[in-house]
Amino acid sequence: MFFPTMTIAGSKAIAAAFRSVGIEARAMPPSDEETLLLGGRFSSGEECLPLKVTLGDALKVLVHGQVAPEKMALFMPTSDGPCRFGQYGSFMKVIFQEMGFGDVLLLSPTCADGYDGVSEHADELLRTAWRALVGSDLLQKLLLRVRPYEKEKGDADRAFAEAVDLLCAAVEVRGVPQKRKLAVIAKSLDEGRDLLNRVPADYSFPRPLIGVVGEIFCRLNTFSNEDVLRKVEEAGGECWISDVAEWVWATNAEQIRMLKRFGRHLTLSMFGARLKWHYQRKDEHALLDAFREDFRGYEEPHDIREIYELARPYLPPEGALGEMMLSVGKTVYLHRKGVDGILDINPFSCMNGIVSEAVYPRVSRDCDGFPVRVLYYDGTHVDRSYELEIFMDLVKAYSARKKTHRRLPEVMGAGAPRVVAG
Numbered sequence: 001m002f003f004p005t006m007t008i009a010g011s012k013a014i015a016a017a018f019r020s021v022g023i024e025a026r027a028m029p030p031s032d033e034e035t036l037l038l039g040g041r042f043s044s045g046e047e048c049l050p051l052k053v054t055l056g057d058a059l060k061v062l063v064h065g066q067v068a069p070e071k072m073a074l075f076m077p078t079s080d081g082p083c084r085f086g087q088y089g090s091f092m093k094v095i096f097q098e099m100g101f102g103d104v105l106l107l108s109p110t111c112a113d114g115y116d117g118v119s120e121h122a123d124e125l126l127r128t129a130w131r132a133l134v135g136s137d138l139l140q141k142l143l144l145r146v147r148p149y150e151k152e153k154g155d156a157d158r159a160f161a162e163a164v165d166l167l168c169a170a171v172e173v174r175g176v177p178q179k180r181k182l183a184v185i186a187k188s189l190d191e192g193r194d195l196l197n198r199v200p201a202d203y204s205f206p207r208p209l210i211g212v213v214g215e216i217f218c219r220l221n222t223f224s225n226e227d228v229l230r231k232v233e234e235a236g237g238e239c240w241i242s243d244v245a246e247w248v249w250a251t252n253a254e255q256i257r258m259l260k261r262f263g264r265h266l267t268l269s270m271f272g273a274r275l276k277w278h279y280q281r282k283d284e285h286a287l288l289d290a291f292r293e294d295f296r297g298y299e300e301p302h303d304i305r306e307i308y309e310l311a312r313p314y315l316p317p318e319g320a321l322g323e324m325m326l327s328v329g330k331t332v333y334l335h336r337k338g339v340d341g342i343l344d345i346n347p348f349s350c351m352n353g354i355v356s357e358a359v360y361p362r363v364s365r366d367c368d369g370f371p372v373r374v375l376y377y378d379g380t381h382v383d384r385s386y387e388l389e390i391f392m393d394l395v396k397a398y399s400a401r402k403k404t405h406r407r408l409p410e411v412m413g414a415g416a417p418r419v420v421a422g
């Protein structure tokens, strides 16, 4: 079983979760130019970039004979809403057949049931996968908090890679009860935090904090967005990215909303959806509570529906659907947390980015002239350093005059709000 790489840490950890129930699973090898070549050759050019990247990566494994088609399964979830993602699996099946790889199995759980239909080990697997995902998001957040301040370039990345390996080893442990497994994962995260916190770093001048929202694959996949977060760091910023768990909470909320909409309040499906919500929340708290001090000032909303309500004045959640609402609502949320600017990252031609971009001028006006910039990616290599420099100038100007200040974490030496050095 291969997993497309949304984040490196996330796909490694999810693969480890599948191995924990006896399924041989691997993260997809890293994307490269051949990915775009193969993905581009077997798509028409009208599809979005995530399709080109995930298809290209899968074809690379197949054409190089790294695994026989009849022994390969590809994890390709589907979704509905204003998005082509729901068509990826069907499209890939056609391509695989045309190329003689028709025996590849596509595993496509759907967001309509909150991705419940994953396997016969669904309960155990979903719980472990959720913990793996929360853990990998958490390590990614720590990386983004440490890396801009490291004294030696590369130290934070190395510590992060080690921390991810520790997490995967903990997730993969088999045959232990759920409670014990949670404790093992929590311990590995604690060790991962120590690794990252030991990276020599200088926090004496907190940098402008940039919220990163947008289409989930493109904003998280460093290959697709040409590692834009690192470029923001090189331009003097620090990033706070919307993580994968946010999307899972959004699909859970959507599942419950649809059940209510069709009058299925008192059904087994509703009971199952609420139970899942309860256990996911419980596990999330169990893993995140120990990191409260590390992420002071970077708290995520308590409930994803808070984000929907913040988006409501611009995009009605009942009609807009999809990531556009998450991007717009999170932009307002991050403004209230004292963030200094927003980058909205999208594949070229994605409707989510186009709609969000249309409402951002109003959002920015309502948020004290907060800088918001939408960037589109299509797999061609364009030098964006000039664009980012201008954005960072706007960010610094806003930061110097802003009225909503952020709370800094302990490591930056303050409990009280403090103006960011511009």
Ligand code: SF4
Pocket (backbone or CB within 6 Å): 048, 049, 050, 082, 083, 084, 085, 215, 216, 217, 323, 347, 349, 350, 351, 352
């Ligand atoms: S959100 Fe946009 S880019 Fe992503 S899969 Fe859907 S249509 Fe494509």
